[in-house]
Amino acid sequence: MIPLFKKYPGLQENLPYTSLCDLPTPLFKLARLGKQVGHNDFYIKQDGLTSKRYGGNKIRKLEFLLGEAIKNEYKRVVTYGFTGSNHATATAVHADFLGMQSISMLAAQENADYVRTNLLISKTANAEIHLYKTRKNRDFWNRMLLLGTRLLPGKSPYVIPSGGSSPLGITGFVNAAFELKTQMDAGLIPEPDAIYVAMGSAGTAVGLLIGIQLLGLKTKIIPVRVIETSFTSEERIRSAYEDTILFLHEIDPAIPLLNYNRDDFPVNDQYLGKGYAKFTAEGMAAITLLKETEGILLDGTYTGKAMAALLDDIKAGKMNGKVALFWNTLNAYDFQDQIKNMDYKTLPNKLHRYFETEVQKVTD
Numbered sequence: 153m154i155p156l157f158k159k160y161p162g163l164q165e166n167l168p169y170t171s172l173c174d175l176p177t178p179l180f181k182l183a184r185l186g187k188q189v190g191h192n193d194f195y196i197k198q199d200g201l202t203s204k205r206y207g208g209n210k211i212r213k214l215e216f217l218l219g220e221a222i223k224n225e226y227k228r229v230v231t232y233g234f235t236g237s238n239h240a241t242a243t244a245v246h247a248d249f250l251g252m253q254s255i256s257m258l259a260a261q262e263n264a265d266y267v268r269t270n271l272l273i274s275k276t277a278n279a280e281i282h283l284y285k286t287r288k289n290r291d292f293w294n295r296m297l298l299l300g301t302r303l304l305p306g307k308s309p310y311v312i313p314s315g316g317s318s319p320l321g322i323t324g325f326v327n328a329a330f331e332l333k334t335q336m337d338a339g340l341i342p343e344p345d346a347i348y349v350a351m352g353s354a355g356t357a358v359g360l361l362i363g364i365q366l367l368g369l370k371t372k373i374i375p376v377r378v379i380e381t382s383f384t385s386e387e388r389i390r391s392a393y394e395d396t397i398l399f400l401h402e403i404d405p406a407i408p409l410l411n412y413n414r415d416d417f418p419v420n421d422q423y424l425g426k427g428y429a430k431f432t433a434e435g436m437a438a439i440t441l442l443k444e445t446e447g448i449l450l451d452g453t454y455t456g457k458a459m460a461a462l463l464d465d466i467k468a469g470k471m472n473g474k475v476a477l478f479w480n481t482l483n484a485y486d487f488q489d490q491i492k493n494m495d496y497k498t499l500p501n502k503l504h505r506y507f508e509t510e511v512q513k514v515t516d
């Protein structure tokens with residue numbers, strides 16, 4: 153049983169859930185990296201390994217979201233993201249595994265190798281993919297949502313918001329904090345002083361914060377912004393928090409109605425660079441360092457930027473004497489063998505340009 157349900161049996165009775173993850177994910181010390189940067193208490197939570205079918209942070213949310221889709225006997229799910237969306241790919245793969253068809257409504261983004269990879273993986277999972285021009289705000293998702301439901305006459309699909317960050321999806325990361333506590337109790341890590349995590353739709357960081365508060369831990373969550381405020385605003389973060397806590401409290405009153413306090417969610421917005429999915433020099437340096445010292449792969453859109461923030465805070469002495477935990481949200485499994493012989497021309501025409509134009513360089 154997942155630790156959140158152990159603590160709150162009322163949630164287990166009333167929340168939809170289908171097991172998709174290999175939990176707990178590994179948590180270990182980054183000894184070589186720690187030595188290199190002169191910080192002893194440097195740990196990683198490897199959510200890259202949530203699932204061999206396709207890992208990363210989104211699978212924790214999908215256990216609840218796709219759980220609800222199954223419970224209500226949906227045959228199709230629709231979700232939203234940018235072209236290389238890890239979330240859309242994760243949804244496609246896991247929906248397919250559960251016998252559901254998925255529809256990905258995608259918005260144009262900067263090109264990169266992982267965009268190609270994710271599109272082809274989605275194709276192997278029989279996803280129906282649509283691409284649209286991006287408008288730089290959240291209204292855009294709402295418009296796509298309308299388009300998505302109109303594309304599907306007859307029975308409506310199960311709708312998963314961008315990033316899977318509805319209260320139900322966010323519950324996956326409330327549980328992740330409880331999972332961390334079981335690993336603390338097992339002696340894998342002392343209580344962390346800070347958890348650094350990339351922040352896109354914010355569900356991951358908000359869920360961790362709620363879990364940490366329910367547990368009464370003193371750990372600080374440091375969300376590192378990787379997307380513009382026009383998509384994930386302060387107001388959006390606050391409502392993600394308040395809606396989730398209300399949702400959980402209504403289901404199990406043993407969960408207190410916690411209040412959102414901005415100081416508990418100190419977003420670091422110094423590492424976004426020129427924008428979402430635009431790689432930065434600091435991010436690239438962090439990727440190289442992790443690869444060389446620990447053999448762990450990070451990416452230029454999310455995890456490289458978050459790691460760059462943590463490394464700089466260590467360098468500046470802000471973490472002296474403190475236990476730092478990096479929450480790795482990036483899928484760690486390699487699917488090159490499955491996609492290497494695929495022809496991108498089997499994808500919708502509008503997507504071909506991602507295979508025909510240059511990609512951003514990832515230094516290695």
Ligand SMILES: *Cc1c(COP(=O)(O)O)cnc(C)c1O
Pocket residue numbers: 208209210238239315317350351352353354355356357454455481482483
């Ligand atoms: C989606 C994603 C995130 C951000 O998670 P949110 O819950 O949307 O904030 C971080 N890292 C990776 C690799 C992701 O795919």
